[in-house]
Amino acid sequence: MLHPGLIELSQDQQKAELKIIPNTHGPISEQDLQQLLTLPDFACLFPLQAQITQAVIQVNQLNHQPDGDIELFFEIADRRDAAISFEVSSDKMQASMQLTAAYGGKSIDIRDILQNLKLQRISMGLSKVKIDNLLTELATLAPGKSCAGVIASGRAAINGIAAKLERKVSLARERLLQPQSNSDGTVDMRNLGAMIMVKPGSLLIEKTPATPGTDGYNVHGEKLTAKPGKDLKLTAGSGTELNPKNPNQLIATVAGQPVENKTGMQVDDVLQIKNVDVGYGNVDFKGSILITGDVCEGMVVKSTGDITVMGFVDSAALHAKGDITVSKGVIGRQLKDLSLSTTLVAQGQISAQFVQYSRLQAQANILITKQLLHSHSQTQQQLIVSDSSGRRGDLVGGKAEANKGIQAVAIGATADTKTEVFCAMELSELKLQLKQLDQSIKSMVVAMLNIEAQLRKLPPKEQWQADAMMVEQVTVMLDEKRRMATIRAQEELEHDALKLEVDNYYKNYCVHALKHVYSNVEIHIGNVFQRTQREHGPCHIHNKNQEIYFNYSN
Structure with a gap:
């Protein structure tokens, strides 16, 4: 091993300086210099590999040469502060922090982390416990070693739940499925029971309103807007009214037979x-x-x-x-x-x-x-x-x-x-509807951006708030922006539901035979067709990759 006196700290205590005479101490190897850096005063410093390699080359070249009696000087290591870095996921919903232990330099404390978080605009969903755990782990690491972990998580927006209409009375058609039982346990298909009738005040339908959803945020604190649940109209048909005490209840106002329609019910x-x-x-x-x-x-x-x-x-x-x-x-x-x-x-x-x-x-x-x-x-x-x-x-x-x-x-x-x-x-008609909805949503986004651009160009409010015509124009633009935002939200809900239907169209809509499909049955699903040539057992028949596919599994 080279003599320990060949290496010392610089005057500012920041670097390891090598002073060596080639003819006296050479030849040397990189391993010799690395051993010097294991000495107590230097073990915590960062080895400068390029300088170490250069020192070895120069010393060995001058060894046994006339110039080899001249002392050479090299900086082969220095102090380095602990390092901190962050990585934010592509969706901005997670932020990870990596701490690297110092090479004899300044360590990292909570104030350094908070300052760097501010510079990176990471402000929401932070976990103090996870940050403290990483700081504790950092204190145990050897110089240059790292620890990392997720220290911030956003909260996804929770979309609202769609409204639901729950019918509270039976309909005439349901009597066909509920024939009366005889005393001996048999079923009398001729006796379907009493006619379905309601009285004034009878509860016909109860509506569970749509929920607005809960907004979320990403680690930068940007708001993630929740989509409200799709609303359903509950309208009173003839012989019915909305309960004055509860507008989500539809009640009968006359005696008669309840008849269901798309937005409620009537009593005929x-x-x-x-x-x-x-x-x-x-x-x-x-x-x-x-x-x-x-x-x-x-x-x-x-x-x-x-x-x-x-x-x-x-x-x-x-x-x-x-x-x-x-x-x-x-x-x-x-x-x-x-x-x-x-x-x-x-x-x-x-x-x-x-x-x-x-x-x-x-x-x-x-x-x-x-x-x-x-x-x-x-x-x-x-x-x-x-x-x-x-x-x-x-x-x-x-x-x-x-x-x-x-x-x-x-x-x-x-x-x-x-x-x-x-x-x-x-399917083609649904795809066309989806395309039209997509175009409508995009055109609405452009229109809203145009309104926002016009609003940003306005002079300060105090310059025009006394101008009635200007106030009216601004009010009209804001009302139009709110109107389009409402329509856009509704169309986005329709778009999402329709896209889900299109994506799963052939999976959901098929031919289901509980026991038999006999020969000479022409099956058309979408634009594909097949005539059966033999008997098939219980099966679901799908359009799979534009071919008729028989699935015999339960």
Whole structure:
């Protein structure tokens, strides 16, 4: 080892100085100099590797040379203060701090950290405990060693919860699914119980209001605005009112049959008829209609509410702005022009036990509990051909179209009856709506930025607050900005919901066979098509990567 006297601290005590005569002390190696730096006064200093390498080269070059008797001087180490650095995540929701122990220089205390946090604009979500822990760990580290950890976390905005409308009364259509039990435990499908009626003051719907959400922040203290929950209108239809003591409750004001609509409910007068036949004539009634018997051939029944038929519908036409419920069967036949003799059109749901050779068109679900045969059914929602137990429900022949999926116990027949099913056919329309919403939101952002730019160009308020015209212009701009912000928030909620639907479209909307899919069933899902060549067991049928895919797992 080289003599310890060759190295000493500089006059300011900040550097390690090497004074060496090549012919006397050389040749030397970098290891020799590193050993000198392990001496007590120098072990805490930072080795200057480039200087050490240069010293070794020069000393060894001059060793045994005429100039080798001249003393050389090198600074091979110095003191360095502890270091502090920060890293902020790309989303600004986390900040990490790294502390590096000093090489004989000044250490770091809480004041240094607070000063550096201020310079980095890290001000929110700080954890004093985590900072103290890192300072404690720093004190135990060897020179140049580091410790690091997350010392600040933002708080994500919590979006509001959407409003919810909870119906508190049953509807006529639900009676089809709740036949009365006999004393021996059997079920009487002919006895569906008493007609659903309400009295004045009955609670029909209760609304749970949307919540505004909770704003968040990032580690820089920037506000993260929460999106409010989507609101739902609760409007009073005829025969109803909002409870004067609670505007979130819809109550009946008259006795009658409750009928659901998109934004609430109405209570209809009920016209009760035994049979609709040639003797009674066609029916067009403002309210709900209860037919305790049958609707006979050639008859037309129209209602602004629900139509409930306790018997059969035979080669007739029913049109309802509410639901259509047929307790027994819907019977039709194919005419010479290939049209069907029975038509049911509802803005609500269509429910029946048995349907054949009929055209069904509904905005809400179509529910058939036993058989749907050789008919043309079309719904904006789901087509379900199944009883409540999932044991019986045959979809055979004809054409079935349901935007949001088809479920049946069995689809097709052992006789290879041609059966066409269509679902999930509106993806392109939904994508167009999504694009239009996106463009609308972007145009609103630009318009709001323009208003903000105009407001920033205004002179100080004291220069124009006495000018009535100027005050009015500013007020108009602020009102317009608030109006657009409200519309933008609503459209962003619609955009998010629609994007979620588009992203999961084919996953959510499919054909579900509980027991069988027979051969010669034409399956259309989106723009792909396949005709079955054999019988399939229980399965979900999806559009997967633009191919018909049979999923047999539960």
